Amino acid sequence: MSDLRVRFAPSPTGTLHIGGARTALFNYLLARKEQGTYVLRIEDTDVARSTQESVDAILDAMHWLGLSCDEGPFYQSDRFDLYKQKVQQLLDEGKAYRCYCTQEELDAKREAAMKAGGKPKYDGTCRNRTDSPDQPYVVRFRLPSDDGVTTFVDRIKGKISIRHEELDDLIIQRTDGTPTYNFVVVVDDAEMGMTLVIRGDDHINNTPRQILLYEALGYPVPDFAHVPMILGADKKRLSKRHGATSVMDYQKMGYLPEAMVNYLVRLGWSCGDEEIFSMAELIDKFTLENVGKSAGVFNPDKLLWLNTHYIKNGDPERLAGLLEEFLEMKGIDYAAGPDLVAVVKSLQERAATLVQMADGAAFYFSADLEFDEKTRSKFLTEENREIFQLISDNLSACQDFNEAALENAFAKILEETGLKFGKVAQPLRAALTGGSASPGIYEVLAVLGKERALKRIQRAMEQLS
């Protein structure tokens, strides 16, 4: 074990989405690589917006992606006593104070400051109050110095400085007594011993004030690594209006977790010209140094391509297991066969998603296929009766119903009749699959097996016109 401790800290106000998943992935990879510790913390201090449903959705997604944590999940809602105590500590030390300004007053001041072209920050009205009126109040953290500069060296972005004049006394405890994000994140990251905080770069602006808080609380300041945001095709922050952004939406659409992981990691990180990475390779190769600094656009096409790759190269047994759910969703009863693994093998190069694979597999499990008009008029014709009979006879005579034997049988037919392969194969394909697009004809035959194949040819012959 190294002493690296990182965490992923989502707030449970929705599902885990693409951006969060990537942040979690980076944390996970670095922890595994450095043999550090990866902690999961649920940031649910906003009690009104946090739901158990969201927590479950996030946990599900993490599990699906294979990002298991070493510690946690911890819930901030369980730690309010600790935060209270820390607020009190700052109050006692004079590093924080009660502010009695109302929301309305604050809003008005902000607006006025904006209008005057100034910075919309708290004016310090209650900073030096000595009375303590019996009114609702918030607790504000007093800026240690009004004219200094806080600088930190981000592990991804490099040196970042903010002048204190840009900051103001931030609220650390609300009127209702609950603590705010910028405060609890510091207390927790410190108390949980985080040595490195990897998070989205929308938090960069918060970092200097958090550093001030670490110092005020007497905590060591961790390292920071701010990863760039993910944008939609219009370069706007990725959101629902860009389509599916929830990780589990992709599971439902038939994507494989390894495709999602591979896609996510390459959005903002690279390793020379390499594109395909297994989790094990990522753990070996991932470094913060190769994470880019600029925001990236989410590209569904590339994700699809990766999914195609992983389906094509995936273990058929595993894929068969995953496919069941999608077959069931389409109301396909696959229990009576043909063998699901054989079905998968015949479809691996033809499906980009498990949904597509289920679509392509449907014909295998349908005893009485529906023929559309086009297929009927083109292939199920009286002129083809002889061909069907010939195929049927030859197939009946086939001892081994494997691809090699079938190929031989067909060679014989073609030789005897002088017909071109397509002349024979397409009508047969129609009889077997109900359409004109399918896996290789020998493959279909072999997967179906002799009995089913013959039955389908028979049935087609009954419908010639």
Place this chain on the structure above:
RNA sequence: GUCCCUAUCGUCUAGCCUGGUCCAGGACACCGCCCUUUCACGGCGGCGACGGGGGUUCGAAUCCCCCUGGGGAUGCCA
């Protein structure tokens, strides 16, 4: 408005730190050809970028400055 971050093909990126080997490499998408029993897979090829302007230098995608574009923050959300 102000502050912070950022800037190579349409998109993800390599190269930038340690200037010349870059008339800029890979991948996705797109287009064409080949393979072919259908649909696919695959193979080959094509299209396509250093945002603009100043410097520094014999030489800049690479270093410096300005501008512009994009993102973020500016909450008693996280």
